[in-house]
Amino acid sequence: MTIAGAPAITTSAGRPVGGRRLPLDWLGAVPFLVYVAIFLFLPTAIIVGGSVLDANGSLTLVNFAHLSRDYIVKTTLNTIGLSAVTALAGATFGALLAYAIAVGNREGLVRRLTLSVSGVLAQFGGVTLAFAFIATIGPAGFLYLWLAQHHADIYAHSLWLFELPGVALVYLYFQIPLMVLVFLPALDGIKPQWREATESLGGGTWHYWRYVAGPLLAPAFLGATLLLFANAFSAYATVNALINQGQPVISQQISGALSGEVGTFEPGFAKAIAVEMVIIVTAVTVLYSLLQRRTSRWLQ
Amino acid sequence: MNLGSFSRRLGLAVVATFIVAACGGTSNNTSASCSESTAKTATSATACGGMDALVAAAKAEGKLNIIATPPDWANYGEAINGFQAKYGIKITSDNPNGSSQDEINAVTQLGTSSRAPDVLDMGKAVTLANTQLYAPYKVATWGDILSSQKESTGLWWQDYGGYMSIGYDSKKVPAITSIADLLKPEFKGKVALNGNPKQANAALNGVMMASLANGGSADDISKGVAFFHQLKQLGNFSPVQATTATVKNGTTPVVFDWDYLSSSHGTDVPSWKIFEQSNAIIGDYYNQAINKNAPHPAAARLWEEYLYSDTGQNDWLRGKARPVRMAAMITAGTIDKTAAAALPAVNGTPVFLTDAQAASAKNYLTANWDTAIS
Amino acid sequence: MAAVRRGVQGTRRLKLQVFRIIVFVAAGLFFLVPIGAMVEFSTRGVGDQPRTLAAWQSIGTYPDLVAAITASLELAAITTIAMLVLLVPTMVWVRLKLPRLNPIIEFICLLPLTIPAIVLVVGLFPIYNWMGTNFSDSILTLSIAYVVLVLPYAYRSLEAGLASIDVKTLTEAARSLGAGWFTVMWRIIVPNISSAILNSAFLSVALVLGEYTIANNLLYNNLQVEIAMLGRANAGVSIAVAVASLLFAFVVLVLLSFFNRGRGRLQLVELQQVMRTERG
Numbered sequence: 006m007t008i009a010g011a012p013a014i015t016t017s018a019g020r021p022v023g024g025r026r027l028p029l030d031w032l033g034a035v036p037f038l039v040y041v042a043i044f045l046f047l048p049t050a051i052i053v054g055g056s057v058l059d060a061n062g063s064l065t066l067v068n069f070a071h072l073s074r075d076y077i078v079k080t081t082l083n084t085i086g087l088s089a090v091t092a093l094a095g096a097t098f099g100a101l102l103a104y105a106i107a108v109g110n111r112e113g114l115v116r117r118l119t120l121s122v123s124g125v126l127a128q129f130g131g132v133t134l135a136f137a138f139i140a141t142i143g144p145a146g147f148l149y150l151w152l153a154q155h156h157a158d159i160y161a162h163s164l165w166l167f168e169l170p171g172v173a174l175v176y177l178y179f180q181i182p183l184m185v186l187v188f189l190p191a192l193d194g195i196k197p198q199w200r201e202a203t204e205s206l207g208g209g210t211w212h213y214w215r216y217v218a219g220p221l222l223a224p225a226f227l228g229a230t231l232l233l234f235a236n237a238f239s240a241y242a243t244v245n246a247l248i249n250q251g252q253p254v255i256s257q258q259i260s261g262a263l264s265g266e267v268g269t270f271e272p273g274f275a276k277a278i279a280v281e282m283v284i285i286v287t288a289v290t291v292l293y294s295l296l297q298r299r300t301s302r303w304l305q
Numbered sequence: 306m307n308l309g310s311f312s313r314r315l316g317l318a319v320v321a322t323f324i325v326a327a328c329g330g331t332s333n334n335t336s337a338s339c340s341e342s343t344a345k346t347a348t349s350a351t352a353c354g355g356m357d358a359l360v361a362a363a364k365a366e367g368k369l370n371i372i373a374t375p376p377d378w379a380n381y382g383e384a385i386n387g388f389q390a391k392y393g394i395k396i397t398s399d400n401p402n403g404s405s406q407d408e409i410n411a412v413t414q415l416g417t418s419s420r421a422p423d424v425l426d427m428g429k430a431v432t433l434a435n436t437q438l439y440a441p442y443k444v445a446t447w448g449d450i451l452s453s454q455k456e457s458t459g460l461w462w463q464d465y466g467g468y469m470s471i472g473y474d475s476k477k478v479p480a481i482t483s484i485a486d487l488l489k490p491e492f493k494g495k496v497a498l499n500g501n502p503k504q505a506n507a508a509l510n511g512v513m514m515a516s517l518a519n520g521g522s523a524d525d526i527s528k529g530v531a532f533f534h535q536l537k538q539l540g541n542f543s544p545v546q547a548t549t550a551t552v553k554n555g556t557t558p559v560v561f562d563w564d565y566l567s568s569s570h571g572t573d574v575p576s577w578k579i580f581e582q583s584n585a586i587i588g589d590y591y592n593q594a595i596n597k598n599a600p601h602p603a604a605a606r607l608w609e610e611y612l613y614s615d616t617g618q619n620d621w622l623r624g625k626a627r628p629v630r631m632a633a634m635i636t637a638g639t640i641d642k643t644a645a646a647a648l649p650a651v652n653g654t655p656v657f658l659t660d661a662q663a664a665s666a667k668n669y670l671t672a673n674w675d676t677a678i679s
Numbered sequence: 680m681a682a683v684r685r686g687v688q689g690t691r692r693l694k695l696q697v698f699r700i701i702v703f704v705a706a707g708l709f710f711l712v713p714i715g716a717m718v719e720f721s722t723r724g725v726g727d728q729p730r731t732l733a734a735w736q737s738i739g740t741y742p743d744l745v746a747a748i749t750a751s752l753e754l755a756a757i758t759t760i761a762m763l764v765l766l767v768p769t770m771v772w773v774r775l776k777l778p779r780l781n782p783i784i785e786f787i788c789l790l791p792l793t794i795p796a797i798v799l800v801v802g803l804f805p806i807y808n809w810m811g812t813n814f815s816d817s818i819l820t821l822s823i824a825y826v827v828l829v830l831p832y833a834y835r836s837l838e839a840g841l842a843s844i845d846v847k848t849l850t851e852a853a854r855s856l857g858a859g860w861f862t863v864m865w866r867i868i869v870p871n872i873s874s875a876i877l878n879s880a881f882l883s884v885a886l887v888l889g890e891y892t893i894a895n896n897l898l899y900n901n902l903q904v905e906i907a908m909l910g911r912a913n914a915g916v917s918i919a920v921a922v923a924s925l926l927f928a929f930v931v932l933v934l935l936s937f938f939n940r941g942r943g944r945l946q947l948v949e950l951q952q953v954m955r956t957e958r959g
Contacts, residue, residue, distance in 0.1 A: 194843020
C-alpha cells in the first residue's frame with residue numbers, strides 16, 4: 006500500500022544537501038511574505054513616502070525637522086514612559102493571572118470562561134472603557150463617592166484619573182487580559198517532569214522558578230512584554246477620552262495633524278510622527294532581542 | 306460624376322445639420338431630461354431639466370452617501386428619514402463622529418469610487434481651504450441666502466448655525482449668570498470644553514467666548530486662554546472628553562458647546578440649561594458643498610434641494626439650530642413657530658469670526674493652549 | 680520519604696489553591712466592577728425617573744444594527760481562518776527550515792501594531808480603492824486589513840505555543856514514520872498547539888468584533904461604527920449597546936472555546952498509533 010506523501014521518506018528532516026535545497030525551502034515562506042508585502046509593506050511605504058514628500062511632490066525633510074518641536078519630544082517621552090510602565094505591570098500581573106488559570110483543569114469551565122473574558126477585554130478600549138472607569142472611580146463614580154464618604158478622598162491632591170497615572174491604570178484593563186492570552190500557551194507547555202526533576206535534585210520552589218521554569222519561560226514572557234509595549238504605544242481612543250486637552254500622548258499629535266476642523270492639516274508631519282513611532286518600537290525590539298540572547302545563555 | 310459629388314455634398318450637409326441640431330440641443334436649458342452626465346455639471350435644478358427631471362434622475366440613482374452627519378446633530382435624523390421616505394432613495398451615513406477634515410480626506414482618498422461622499426457639511430476653515438473639490442450648484446431657494454453667507458458661483462453655502470453657550474445641569478451646579486461664576490469652588494473639576502480648541506471648532510469658539518467675556522475681542526483670544534488657565538489652576542477645568550454619558554453621570558455637568566448641540570443633552574438630563582452671556586455672543590454657521598466627483602450627482606443635488614426647502618430648514622430648526630433661510634421664512638410665514646420659540650434666548654449682538662480672525666486664533670492656540678492648561 | 684513527599688505536595692497544592700483564589704478574586708473585582716458600573720448606569724432613568732430597561736430594549740429596534748452584526752461576524756470568521764491558514768504553516772516551516780528568518784517574521788508581525796490605525800488607514804486607502812474598482816468594495820474586504828492587524832497578537836500566542844513543544848523532534852519522528860507534510864501539520868503539530876491556536880482565534884475574533892478606526896475611516900459600517908452612531912443621541916443607549924457588544928463577543932468566544940481539539944501533548948506511543956492508522 007502506498008503511503009501518502011512518501012517522497013521525503015529517504016532523507017532525514019530536510020538538511021540541505023550542498024545548499025541546493027535552500028531556495029526550495031524559501032518557497033514555504035513566500036505566501037506569507039507576499040501577503041505582508043502587499044498589505045503591510047506597501048501601506049507603510051505609502052506612509053513613509055508621504056512623510057518625505059511635500060504638497061508639490063518634491064522630496065523634503067522638513068517634516069522630520071518638525072519632530073524636534075519641544076511638544077513632540079515631550080509627548081514622545083510621555084508615551085514611552087506610559088507604555089513601558091503598563092507593559093511591565095501588565096506583564097507581571099497578567100503572568101500571575103495566566104498561571105492561576107494554567108494550573109487548573111484544561112477542559113474546565115473556569116478556564117473557558119476566564120479565557121473568553123480575557124479575549125473580550127483584551128480588545129476593549131476607547132471611549133466606553135474610559136467611561137467604565139469614570140463611572141467607577143471618576144469624580145462622580147460610585148466607588149469614589151463611597152470612599153469619600155468614609156473620609157478617603159482619593160483625589161485630594163489631584164484628579165489623577167484624568168492624568169497619565171489614571172491612563173496607566175485604565176490601560177492595565179486591556180494589557181492584563183492580553184498578557185493572559187498571549188502567555189498562557191507558554192505556561193501550558195510546562196511539563197510536570199521539570200518539577201519532579203528539580204525536586205529529585207533537592208531543589209525547592211525557588212530553585213524551580215529561578216533555574217528551570219523561569220529561563221524556559223523567559224523568551225515568551227519578554228516577547229509578550231514587547232507586544233504589550235507596542236500595544237500601549239500606539240493606543241489612541243482610550244487616552245483621548247480621558248485626556249482630551251493637552252494631548253500628552255504621541256498618537257493624539259498624529260490625530261491633530263490629520264483630522265480636525267480648524268485647518269491644522271499637516272499630513273506629511275503626521276506621517277513623519279508615525280515613522281518616528283516605528284523607529285522607536287524597532288529600537289525597543291532590538292533591545293528585546295539582545296535581552297533574549299542573554300537569557301538564552303542561562304540555559305547553556 | 307456631377308450627381309455623385311452633389312449627393313456627397315448633400316449627404317455632408319444633412320450630417321452637418323444633424324450635428325448642429327444635436328449640439329444645439331444639449332447646450333441650452335431646454336433639454337427635457339437630466340442624464341447622469343448633465344447632473345454631474347448641472348449648476349441648478351433648471352439646468353437639469355427642472356425639478357421633476359432631477360427627482361427622476363435621483364430616483365434612478367437610488368442611493369446617497371453622506372458623511373459625518375449623525376442623526377442627533379441639528380436633528381439631521383428627521384431630514385434623513387423624511388428624504389428617504391419621500392423619494393425612496395437609500396441614504397448611507399458614514400463616519401458619524403468624523404470632523405470636517407475627515408470628510409475632505411474621504412473625498413480625496415476615495416476619488417471616483419462609488420462609496421465616496423456625495424455631499425459635505427463642514428466648518429468654515431476647512432470649507433474655504435478645499436474649494437477645488439466642489440461642484441458649483443445653486444438651490445432653488447438660493448435667493449433667500451444672504452450673499453455674505455454663500456460663495457457667489459455656488460461652490461459652497463451656509464446651512465445652519467448657532468451660538469456658543471455654556472450648558473449646565475442645574476441640579477448638580479448652581480445657576481450660572483456670568484462666566485465668572487465658573488471660577489467658584491462649587492465648580493471644582495466640573496467644567497469641560499467640547500473637544501480640543503486646537504482642532505475642534507466648537508472648542509475654539511468656546512475659548513473665544515471666554516475671551517470676549519473677559520475683555521478680549523474677536524482679534525484677541527489670549528484673554529480666553531488666560532481664563533481657562535485660571536480655571537485649571539483652581540482645579541475647575543476637566544480635561545475629559547464630554548459625551549452624553551459623562552454629562553448624564555455628572556462627571557461633566559458644565560460644557561462649553563454650540564447651543565443647538567448642547568440642547569440635545571436635555572433628553573438625558575431634564576434639568577439641562579443653556580446660558581449665553583450678553584456681551585459674549587459668538588456665532589458660527591456650517592457649510593454645505595457637493596463633491597465634484599459625487600458618485601450620485603442627481604441624488605446629491607436633490608438632497609440639497611430638500612435641505613433648503615421649508616421642510617428641511619424646519620427640520621434643522623427643530624434641532625435648535627438656526628437655518629440660514631430663517632429670516633426669509635419668518636417673513637413668508639413658513640417657519641415652524643413652536644420650534645422658533647423654543648430656541649435658546651440670545652440677548653446681545655452676535656459676533657462672527659472672519660477667516661483671518663479664526664486663523665490667528667488658531668495660531669495663538671497652537672502655540673499657547675497646551676502650556677496654559679497643563 | 681514518600682510520606683514526606685506527599686506532605687510537601689499537599690502543602691504545595693494548598694498554597695496553589697489559596698494563590699488561585701486570591702488572584703481570581705482580585706482580578707474579578709478589577710475587571711467586573713467597572714462593567715457593573717456601566718450596567719448600573721445604563722439602567723438609570725432620565726432625571727428623577729425610576730430605573731428602566733428602556734435603553735436595553737431599544738437595542739432591538741435598530742435595523743441597521745442587525746446588518747452590522749452579521750457583517751462583523753462574517754468578518755471575524757474570515758479573518759480568523761485566513762490568519763490561521765497564513766500564519767501556522769509559515770511559522771512551523773520557518774521554525775524547521777528557516778530559523779534565521781524568525782527574527783524578521785517576528786518584527787514583521789509587530790509592525791502593524793506600531794503604526795496607529797488613523798495613519799495606517801492613509802496607507803491602506805489606495806489599495807482599497809484599487810480593490811474596489813477591480814474586485815469588490817464589499818465590507819468583507821476589510822478582513823484583508825484585519826488579518827494584518829491581528830498578526831502581532833496571533834503571532835505572539837502561536838510562538839509561545841510552538842516554543843513549548845519540540846517541533847523538530849515531533850516532525851522528524853512523524854516523517855521517519857512516513858507522514859507527509861499535511862499529516863504532520865494537521866495531525867501532529869496542530870493538536871499540540873491547540874491552546875495557542877484557540878487563544879489566537881480568540882484574539883482575532885475579539886479584535887474584529889471590537890475594531891472601529893479602520894472600518895470607520897474606510898467608510899464601512901461595521902458593528903462598532905453602528906454602535907458609535909447609535910450611542911450619540913442617548914447616554915443610556917450608548918452604554919447599554921457597548922455592554923451588549925461585550926456580552927455578544929463573550930458568548931461568541933465561549934462557543935468558540937468548545938472547538939478546542941485539545942488532545943493534549945502527543946507522546947511517542949500515540950504518535951506511532953497515529954501513523955499506523957494513517958498507513959491504513
